[in-house]
Amino acid sequence: MKLYEYAPSGNCYKVRLLLAHLGVEYERIHMELRAGAARSPEFQAKTALMGRVPALELDDGSVLPESNAILCYLGEGTRYLPGDRLARAHALKWMFWEQYDHEPYIAVVRAWKAFWGVPAGREAELPMRVDRGYSALGVMEEHFSRHAWFTGADYGVADIALYAYTHVAGDGGFELDRFPEVRAWLARVAAQPGHVTIDQ
Amino acid sequence: MKLYEYAPSGNCYKVRLLLAHLGVEYERIHMELRAGAARSPEFQAKTALMGRVPALELDDGSVLPESNAILCYLGEGTRYLPGDRLARAHALKWMFWEQYDHEPYIAVVRAWKAFWGVPAGREAELPMRVDRGYSALGVMEEHFSRHAWFTGADYGVADIALYAYTHVAGDGGFELDRFPEVRAWLARVAAQPGHVTIDQ
Numbered sequence: 237m238k239l240y241e242y243a244p245s246g247n248c249y250k251v252r253l254l255l256a257h258l259g260v261e262y263e264r265i266h267m268e269l270r271a272g273a274a275r276s277p278e279f280q281a282k283t284a285l286m287g288r289v290p291a292l293e294l295d296d297g298s299v300l301p302e303s304n305a306i307l308c309y310l311g312e313g314t315r316y317l318p319g320d321r322l323a324r325a326h327a328l329k330w331m332f333w334e335q336y337d338h339e340p341y342i343a344v345v346r347a348w349k350a351f352w353g354v355p356a357g358r359e360a361e362l363p364m365r366v367d368r369g370y371s372a373l374g375v376m377e378e379h380f381s382r383h384a385w386f387t388g389a390d391y392g393v394a395d396i397a398l399y400a401y402t403h404v405a406g407d408g409g410f411e412l413d414r415f416p417e418v419r420a421w422l423a424r425v426a427a428q429p430g431h432v433t434i435d436q
Numbered sequence: 437m438k439l440y441e442y443a444p445s446g447n448c449y450k451v452r453l454l455l456a457h458l459g460v461e462y463e464r465i466h467m468e469l470r471a472g473a474a475r476s477p478e479f480q481a482k483t484a485l486m487g488r489v490p491a492l493e494l495d496d497g498s499v500l501p502e503s504n505a506i507l508c509y510l511g512e513g514t515r516y517l518p519g520d521r522l523a524r525a526h527a528l529k530w531m532f533w534e535q536y537d538h539e540p541y542i543a544v545v546r547a548w549k550a551f552w553g554v555p556a557g558r559e560a561e562l563p564m565r566v567d568r569g570y571s572a573l574g575v576m577e578e579h580f581s582r583h584a585w586f587t588g589a590d591y592g593v594a595d596i597a598l599y600a601y602t603h604v605a606g607d608g609g610f611e612l613d614r615f616p617e618v619r620a621w622l623a624r625v626a627a628q629p630g631h632v633t634i635d636q
Contacts, residue, residue, distance in 0.1 A: 286533065286537075286575065294522075298522070300522075300525055300526065300529060301529060302528070302529040302532045302533060303532075304528070304532050305525050305526070305528040305529035305532055306525070308524070308525055308528050309521060309522065309524075309525035309528075312521045312524075312525075313521075321509060321512045321513075322494075322498070322500075322509065324508070324509075324512075325500055325505050325506070325508055325509035325512075326500065326505070328502070328504070328505040328508050328509075328528075329500060329501060329502040329505035331532075332502045332503075332504050332505055332531075332532070332535055333486065333502060335532055335535050335536045336535045336536070336539075336540075337486075339536070340536075340540070357560065358560075358564075360557065360558075360560060361561070364558075375486065
């Protein structure tokens with residue numbers, strides 16, 4: 237398998253983290269986002285115009301984009317994706333929530349503050365994105381007051397999906413000290429066998 | 437089962453459309469979004485602070501929010517969700533794409549233009565959201581130049597997820613006439629046995 241990626245992206249890190257747990261060998265292919273590599277016609281064609289990392293090229297040459305879809309694909313039949321229909325649906329619930337209510341705020345604020353700067357003309361969005369990022373952290377804090385994990389009874393794909401950008405939320409100026417239950421969960425994730433860090 | 441919903445929402449319509457195909461009986465519970473019913477403490481507690489419609493209350497009293505997670509739950513073991521691991525991952529890919537690259541543009545522009553008005557202070561976002569909505573329609577047009585459906589070989593959950601807001605994109609001023617392949621797919625969806633419309 238080949239992973240097309242931009243290493244500091246949390247969405248790409250999600251896939252590396254699950255592949256590390258599974259002990260799967262794969263080739264990492266760096267896409268230089270600033271230089272527009274992910275928007276090249278060749279890469280766009282491979283991913284059916286989505287032109288986005290991560291994308292996983294399977295041994296048959298087919299390419300699967302979308303980080304959370306890749307996690308479900310790789311997790312199928314393993315301890316990281318529940319087999320039970322309702323438990324699986326709740327894991328998916330958190331993964332859809334991550335893409336709609338967490339990533340656009342926590343990851344985008346991080347990308348703007350730590351990497352690219354706020355795009356010209358979009359400065360007014362920043363306070364709204366910070367507010368909604370804190371709302372997302374509040375939802376997580378409440379969840380962890382009653383549960384140990386997002387994926388069900390055990391650590392799995394939904395925890396990986398949400399760990400990726402939460403553990404680096406400080407890069408965007410988010411104060412994680414306000415969320416002790418979230419911090420305890422971050423520590424539980426980092427203690428899982430086979431854990432790798434985002435800079436590995 | 438009980439469906440907590442706001443009927444004009446495409447996210448809620450997705451669930452009604454699949455339930456209609458499946459011939460499942462359920463109770464519809466109207467949540468008046470303007471009056472903040474979905475933000476009431478009782479409803480927030482039911483959905484673990486997500487406070488959002490649709491949410492499906494199952495016969496055991498547990499509540500599942502997130503429209504696309506509900507589609508996967510209901511679709512499991514039916515012809516509407518592929519059993520094959522890779523086909524299922526590609527269906528999920530389109531459903532994650534819908535929540536990240538389609539709904540925030542096509543559905544939000546519709547909501548602002550046809551229902552709530554543009555929120556004060558966010559006027560500058562409108563042209564960006566229209567542009568990205570058209571980009572999403574372009575991705576769909578390209579897909580349908582080579583494929584009949586989003587879910588795999590047949591109609592299913594990913595088609596339902598994407599039909600919900602695409603077929604009413606005109607409410608937001610999007611010109612679907614520019615996308616003949618998308619329009620042909622909309623007609624194929626509407627011709628499926630058991631189809632119901634958004635206003636039913």
